Amino acid sequence: MKLSPANYAAIALTVAGAIVMSALNWSGRPVSVATVGSMLVVGVTLGSIYAVSASGLVVVYTTTGVFNFAQGAMGMYWAFVYWELRFNRNWPAPIAIGLVVLVMAPLGGVVLDRLVMRRLRGTPLVLQLMVTVGLMLGFMGLAATQWKGDRGRNAQPFFGRSGGFELLGVNVTWHRFTTICVAVLLAVLLRLLLHRSRIGVAMRAVVDSRSLTSLTGANPEIISGLAWALGSSLAAVAGILIAPESGLVVELLTLVVVDAFAAAAVGRLQSLPLTFLGAMVLGIGQQFMRSFLDFPGGFSNADRALPTILLFVVVLALPQAKLHVRGTASAASARIRRVTPLSDAALGGLALIVVVVSWSGGLVPFVDEWTGTGVNRGVTMMITAIIMLSLVPLTGWAGQVNFAPLAFAGFGAVMFLKVAGDSGQAWGLLMAALLTAPVGALMALPAVRLQGLYLALASMAFARGFELLFFTQSSVIDSGAGERIASLHFAGWQLDGRGRGYLIFLTVVFAAGVVGLIALKRSRYGRRWMAIHDSEAAAATLGISLVETKVIVFGISAAIAGFGGALFGIQQATLNPSQFTLLLGLPIVLLLVVGGVAYPAAALFGGVNTILFIVIKERLGWSWLSALEILGPGLMAVAMVVNTRGAVTDMGRAFSPLLPWRQDAREQLRLGHASSREDEIGELGLDRPFTRDHVNDLDKHLGIVDLIPATPSAESRGGL
Amino acid sequence: MALLEATGVTVRFGGLTALDDAGISVEAGQVTGMIGPNGAGKTTFFNVMTGLQDTTAGRVFLDGRDITRLSVHRRARRGIARTFQRIEVFGQLSVLDNVLVAAEMRRRWDRSGPPPHEEARACLERVGIAEIADLSVAALPTGSARLVELARTLATRPRVLLLDEPSSGLNGRETQAMADLLRDLTEDGLAVLLVEHDMSFVMGLCHRINVLSFGEMIASGTPTEVRSDPSVQSAYLGSDHGAVQ
Ligand SMILES: Nc1ncnc2c1ncn2[C@@H]1O[C@H](COP(=O)(O)OP(=O)(O)OP(=O)(O)O)[C@@H](O)[C@H]1O
Ligand SMILES: [Mg+2]
Numbered sequence: 026m027k028l029s030p031a032n033y034a035a036i037a038l039t040v041a042g043a044i045v046m047s048a049l050n051w052s053g054r055p056v057s058v059a060t061v062g063s064m065l066v067v068g069v070t071l072g073s074i075y076a077v078s079a080s081g082l083v084v085v086y087t088t089t090g091v092f093n094f095a096q097g098a099m100g101m102y103w104a105f106v107y108w109e110l111r112f113n114r115n116w117p118a119p120i121a122i123g124l125v126v127l128v129m130a131p132l133g134g135v136v137l138d139r140l141v142m143r144r145l146r147g148t149p150l151v152l153q154l155m156v157t158v159g160l161m162l163g164f165m166g167l168a169a170t171q172w173k174g175d176r177g178r179n180a181q182p183f184f185g186r187s188g189g190f191e192l193l194g195v196n197v198t199w200h201r202f203t204t205i206c207v208a209v210l211l212a213v214l215l216r217l218l219l220h221r222s223r224i225g226v227a228m229r230a231v232v233d234s235r236s237l238t239s240l241t242g243a244n245p246e247i248i249s250g251l252a253w254a255l256g257s258s259l260a261a262v263a264g265i266l267i268a269p270e271s272g273l274v275v276e277l278l279t280l281v282v283v284d285a286f287a288a289a290a291v292g293r294l295q296s297l298p299l300t301f302l303g304a305m306v307l308g309i310g311q312q313f314m315r316s317f318l319d320f321p322g323g324f325s326n327a328d329r330a331l332p333t334i335l336l337f338v339v340v341l342a343l344p345q346a347k348l349h350v351r352g353t354a355s356a357a358s359a360r361i362r363r364v365t366p367l368s369d370a371a372l373g374g375l376a377l378i379v380v381v382v383s384w385s386g387g388l389v390p391f392v393d394e395w396t397g398t399g400v401n402r403g404v405t406m407m408i409t410a411i412i413m414l415s416l417v418p419l420t421g422w423a424g425q426v427n428f429a430p431l432a433f434a435g436f437g438a439v440m441f442l443k444v445a446g447d448s449g450q451a452w453g454l455l456m457a458a459l460l461t462a463p464v465g466a467l468m469a470l471p472a473v474r475l476q477g478l479y480l481a482l483a484s485m486a487f488a489r490g491f492e493l494l495f496f497t498q499s500s501v502i503d504s505g506a507g508e509r510i511a512s513l514h515f516a517g518w519q520l521d522g523r524g525r526g527y528l529i530f531l532t533v534v535f536a537a538g539v540v541g542l543i544a545l546k547r548s549r550y551g552r553r554w555m556a557i558h559d560s561e562a563a564a565a566t567l568g569i570s571l572v573e574t575k576v577i578v579f580g581i582s583a584a585i586a587g588f589g590g591a592l593f594g595i596q597q598a599t600l601n602p603s604q605f606t607l608l609l610g611l612p613i614v615l616l617l618v619v620g621g622v623a624y625p626a627a628a629l630f631g632g633v634n635t636i637l638f639i640v641i642k643e644r645l646g647w648s649w650l651s652a653l654e655i656l657g658p659g660l661m662a663v664a665m666v667v668n669t670r671g672a673v674t675d676m677g678r679a680f681s682p683l684l685p686w687r688q689d690a691r692e693q694l695r696l697g698h699a700s701s702r703e704d705e706i707g708e709l710g711l712d713r714p715f716t717r718d719h720v721n722d723l724d725k726h727l728g729i730v731d732l733i734p735a736t737p738s739a740e741s742r743g744g745l
Numbered sequence: 746m747a748l749l750e751a752t753g754v755t756v757r758f759g760g761l762t763a764l765d766d767a768g769i770s771v772e773a774g775q776v777t778g779m780i781g782p783n784g785a786g787k788t789t790f791f792n793v794m795t796g797l798q799d800t801t802a803g804r805v806f807l808d809g810r811d812i813t814r815l816s817v818h819r820r821a822r823r824g825i826a827r828t829f830q831r832i833e834v835f836g837q838l839s840v841l842d843n844v845l846v847a848a849e850m851r852r853r854w855d856r857s858g859p860p861p862h863e864e865a866r867a868c869l870e871r872v873g874i875a876e877i878a879d880l881s882v883a884a885l886p887t888g889s890a891r892l893v894e895l896a897r898t899l900a901t902r903p904r905v906l907l908l909d910e911p912s913s914g915l916n917g918r919e920t921q922a923m924a925d926l927l928r929d930l931t932e933d934g935l936a937v938l939l940v941e942h943d944m945s946f947v948m949g950l951c952h953r954i955n956v957l958s959f960g961e962m963i964a965s966g967t968p969t970e971v972r973s974d975p976s977v978q979s980a981y982l983g984s985d986h987g988a989v990q
Contacts, residue, residue, distance in 0.1 A: 549845075
């Protein structure tokens, strides 16, 4: 493999950084054969597990083209199933392992492929990302539902905790020895499978050329099923091996996927040997940090943040993404392009304000009773919707995926705490937004170089990095000091963060935000964003600077999220790091996309759904709904394989023709009916006036274009 | 001096040499043609001149200034515009907005002329698609989408216009209109470089023609010279375009 200068620079920088970090945080613990040896044993064990998980990721990605964000969650789920069989039902280990790894996991993979993944082929990347992230939340929700309550689960290592053998004075437990052997064995098997067997060679060819593979006689359907079965099994192996090391905790095991991303990114998501190398670097690096370094309080998560940092470095060292010239023509349903007029947005906003004012005033008693603590729920809903709005221009219009909206929101909340926490002055909200914008621009740094999947990965790394290294600093959020955020002072009012006045304030802010965004969409900025979404290459050849455009849209998005975060801070009154984690941010992204990421109205849909899940769970109290707030968004996102447009599009299509001033929507509906009739009548369109365009189309169709001179008399005669 | 000039351009994709020491020069006020069999490297050459493709070797000059290292958008701001063989329109936008994006952007480096909206309308008029301004561009047939791309490039007020198979997807009448429009544009001092498979279109329109075959520029001259060049005839022999009449 050839390394580019950027690769060397990245490696040199990483090594230099590692040395500086080590020197600064050296713990002074003795360095001896024994300590280094035991560090290596644990490190290599961890690396082996990451390698197994990551190789599942790579196999699925190279053969099916789908990047499985749920790889860690699947491993977590199968580890739980194993634990249930082995320790709750006391099955013998070989049978439990055999059943999970060789039967249940592959079967689960095949079912997933059949029901979900196959439908993703050829769909936009955003959809693929959302569906597998939805799957990740789905598995988490499922595990949390099935095995609730008993948190202190204990997965015993194979052959007990003690046992093992001595190697150079270092004790190697049988579990770790097994783990390393399994990884080596799997590496060899995968190599043989992919390079020596016919089916393996076919698997590697699928992504490059689907049609070519079918020529070689291999059935792509079977191959993709096989890849998912294999991926799921590898996830299960990794999950079962890591559970005794890290504990059976849903979130922890799910986030193993971030470690796997980092390892796979080293192999550019393709090369298994490099992926194994990356996994080892990670495992040993993490264990080195735990063994020999001591980090001051705020950085105590540094070892867990290592994969995130590695991922970020690798992703930045990747070669600049090529501007793809690929052709963009596609059939659309709407013939007339209607951009929502400001008046419509304003009307909708007003209607929303009226509804919220009357509801929060107790004028709709049923709703209030049913939702319990109604007003505070409403506050949560509106704040979520405002944070979701931040993704509408970014992901919906400019096509930039971002899984870190909550990191921006958290940053905004912290900024508000710092600048106006005691006074609660409203200008602090604007300051929070302004100060968060540069952080967004920072996030645009990878976006400028990367596209699609890599950007999504970078944003996850970003969110996780903020979670582990930024919010934990006592200078950022001092959880111990009990800093409180005062209630909001706005135009002479004092609005309590859980009160009705605040809810109405938020509703007005949201409505204004929607109107503002629609205005932005209709401005040259909005047009430019949609242009880079549709074709970066064409946009650049018109003189549009992609860097500048992306920096602006990321900045605006971050500012909106930061504003929303500040509002959240006022509601919560106190901040703590666990409010802004990567995992908590995912449902926000998913529910917005389910609503239809290009529409501000979807943010309201997403906000409503966020609290609806909580309310349903509380009111019904059924035990199988106990994890609905993650299961719900997850399953809704997975269901997008069936309806890719997003819910609000359909709602809008059904609802808008009923509005008296939407003549155009009625027209569109009529056109829709007419064009569905067209199939019956044939392509000639004889039920409509026959225009010159029709004649031309017909000529082209019949291939007689050049035989017939264009006669003006053929023009619009109103039928033949 | 030529307005746009490329010399010694070499591009390799792995083992395949798509362009091999190829050069071209494009004069202001002329239509220059580039022809060659499928896979000869014509589109790759366009990508090199617009900055979308890195080269192994070679230089590109605009107005005598070396622009080889300039990014795509900076070249565009200096007056290089292009259309694409496989259409690259902005599918979320209306026809008018597709052109408006370009007109608004152009104001960044050249504030002359009418406001963007008027300019965009004028460009649509000029290519003859003003009546479909409000339609969604994604629903258009290929021919009209090509015209949208052309109108969009005009809105940047280019000095050089690179057109990759502009007549494909157009009917006879539209092709004629396209030829007339290109003649008009060159009379205004624009340089046009076009890649085309439609030989009668190329021969009738171009002042000079360059012939590319397997990445090498094998001939260059007036239509008459090129037509009688034996190496051109042999390059086309066996290709599915038939002989050059
Ligand atoms: N990104 C790429 N990677 C690898 N090979 C490429 C790439 N782009 C083009 N090629 C190859 O380079 C050669 C030249 O391609 P190019 O598209 O420039 O030809 P062309 O003259 O435009 O052909 P056509 O008349 O079919 O449009 C072809 O063999 C093509 O397969
Ligand atoms: Mg071409």
